[in-house]
Amino acid sequence: MNDSKITSDLLRGHTDTMILRLLSEADRYGYEVVKLIAERSGGEYELKEATMYSSFRRLEADGDIAWYWGDETQGGRRKYFRITEKGKDTYSRNKSNWAYAKRVLENLL
Numbered sequence: 436m437n438d439s440k441i442t443s444d445l446l447r448g449h450t451d452t453m454i455l456r457l458l459s460e461a462d463r464y465g466y467e468v469v470k471l472i473a474e475r476s477g478g479e480y481e482l483k484e485a486t487m488y489s490s491f492r493r494l495e496a497d498g499d500i501a502w503y504w505g506d507e508t509q510g511g512r513r514k515y516f517r518i519t520e521k522g523k524d525t526y527s528r529n530k531s532n533w534a535y536a537k538r539v540l541e542n543l544l
Contacts, residue, residue, distance in 0.1 A: 446480060447531065450490045451499075453482070455526035458500060458518040465491070465514070489517060524544045 446453075457468055465487060472482045494500040499522030505513040518526070 447486075449529075450482065450486055451494055452526060452529040454487070454490050454494065454516075455499060455518055455522055455529070459523060459526055460514045462517040464505065464516070469518075474514065477527055494522065497525070498522075 453472060454468060457463055457471055463471070465484065468487055469482050469484060472480060491500065491502075495502065498519060500516050500518055502514050502516045505515045507513055
């Protein structure tokens with residue numbers, strides 16, 4: 436096991452923000468979100484589907500995202516998620532909070 440691997444605990448509080456970031460780029464379906472997080476972390480972090488869907492439910496309840504059924508010509512229909520205007524504001528606020536926490540932690544550690 437790689438000792439420098441990111442622990443789930445370290446990132447757990449930022450799952451919603453990671454998802455909002457991806458949705459700010461384009462509408463996405465669940466598996467795509469999981470795959471992109473793994474790719475962009477260089478394989479260092481794997482978002483569990485249960486965690487992702489919990490975030491989706493929370494973000495939807497807060498009005499940060501909405502969903503719609505895709506029009507798939509092959510295979511099953513996919514549920515796509517999109518960021519709302521409120522979600523864009525939430526993402527911006529969360530990212531600012533992260534930058535602040537990062538500065539504080541760099542000074543402390």
